[in-house]
Amino acid sequence: MNYAETYPLNVTPQGDSTRSAVEKNRKEILSLVAALNAQPSGAVGGSRQRVLSAAMLSGAWNFLSSDGLAVIINGSVNPVIMTFADGCGENGNIDYIGVVRDKLSAWSLPANNTSYLYVERSDAGALTYGSTTIAPVEQDSAPSAGSNDAGLCWFSTLESKMYVWTGSAWQHKVRLFVGTAKTDGSTVKSISYKEYPQQLAPSLQQKLKEIEAGATKNENCISAIKIGDVTVTANGHQDTFTITAEGLIALSADAKSRTIKLSTPDLSKVYAQAKLDAHPVGSIYESTVSTSPATLFGGTWVAMDAGRVLVAQGKAATGTTFTAGATGGEEKHKLTTSEMPAHDHTMSSAGEHNHEFAGTQSSSDDKTTEYEQTGDYNRTRAWLKTNYTQKSGSHTHTINSTGGGEAHNNLQPYEVVYRWKRTA
Known part of the structure; x- marks a missing residue:
């Protein structure tokens, strides 16, 4: 496919605003992807940080070859078209297109090693070629690196930017890895191409609009997430959506595989804990069945004193104060003389x-x-x-006494049940 870039992102056409230039550049890239998807060779997947088009053989890339310890890139028949992702600005994605139209001996490799091949773009738009024997890393967060890891390349999938470790700091680069070559003492033994994810089947890829006309948001940024009736809105470009585990829900994340797992404990334990939580220490449980609540809910329970009713604590309307935990009252009571009603014994008789x-x-x-x-x-x-x-x-009359002097029943009408109190 013979292609020449019309709207390079680093050049703002006369009369265009920066925003207009970004939109034109983005539309051009999407149009290029659409054209490539329509070719018999198949879809290219996404449009950022990848080889979009190059020579193919039997459905596989075929634009790299070797000569001794050198690796050649060939764009003379089918140009090698690449995109370089460089993050996102206020006006949208920052993407560059690179095209190789010649056959070049681009890489000279060390013997008896594995080399990772990359193409780098300068600020002026020139393409250069290099390699590293340290496998590049693609992940959200920066990998651990020390003074002996100089040359490590890290593509931040969160920012869509490439960085290189200098031995003491991460340095920003516009760089794309295209393949891997293994060498022996004098030749390149094998070449493999960088694989790029294909999120959708070719027939569905164009249904996913990476950016709409006039939009200015990063197409890799979800502006809002709706869960039920609640909408969580992004705070800005590259905002981070945080998932927090609470209660019995456990959360584990794997940055390398980009997966998040939610897990819960054995539900029988959840139910058991819920029943116990519903009966905190100090709770009273009543039943007409003798099964202990320790068996039903767990915890430590003691049977309460037999023959007692419950009374609410506080000051009664009569003025009596009842303190929680106090006991009182009688099952039977024997009247004292002072408790007897006042009365007379009258005898009507003349003397x-x-x-x-x-x-x-x-x-x-x-x-x-x-x-x-x-x-x-x-x-x-x-x-x-x-x-x-x-x-x-004047004389004496004797009146016969009566009554047994025993205690009387002092209980209200009742029904007997089992009663326990939780102590631990």
Whole structure:
């Protein structure tokens, strides 16, 4: 495919704003990808940081060859078209297109080693070629690197930028790896091409619009995530979406495989813990069944005192204060004298009464009876016998006592149940 870039990103056409130049560059890249996808050789996958088009043989890349310890790149028949990703700016993706139209001996490699081949783009747009014997890394976060790791290349998948470790710091580069070559003492023994992910089948790739007309966001940036009725909006370009594990949910992430795993413990343990949490220490459990709540919910439970009812703590309307944990009351109660209701025993009877005496009549007494009344006494003579009582009737009446003096039942109507209290 013979291709010449019309809107290079580093050149702003006369009269175009930076934003317009970015949009034109992006549209051109997408149009190029669409044209390549339509070719019989198949789809190219994404459009950033990859070889878009080059010579192929039997459905595989075929633009690298060797000569001794040298590796040749051939774009003379089918140009090698590449894109270099360099992050994202306020106006969208920063991408560059590189084209190799000649056949070049681009790499001279060390013997008896494995070399990773890259093409680098300068700020002026010139392409140069280099290699490293340290395998490049692609991941979100910077890999660990020390003073002996100079030359390590890291492509930040979070930023879509390439960095090179100088031995003390990461230096930004615009660089694309295209393949790997293994050498022996004098020749290149094998060449393998860099593989690029293909997210969708060729027939579906163009249905995924990487950027819409007039849009300015990074096409690799999700502006918002909706979960149910809640929408989480990005704070800006390259915002990080954080997933936090809470409670019984465990979360593990693998940066290399770019996977996130959520896991939960044995659900039977979750249910058991939920039942125990529903009955905290101090809880009271009642049942008509004798099964201990320790068996049902776990924890330590003790049976509460038999024969007691529960009373709410605090000050009652009567003025009595009840303190939590206190006990009181009686099952049976025997009244004391002071607790008996006040009452009288009344007897209605006059004091005046008679006493009859029997005696022997005197032979000289011709009167059988005689009643005599004076100011103080009433008296009856029986056969002239003088007998009398005091008129006031002063005397004693005895009233018989009753009752057993035993304690009385002091319980309200009740139904007996089993009751426990959790102590631990």
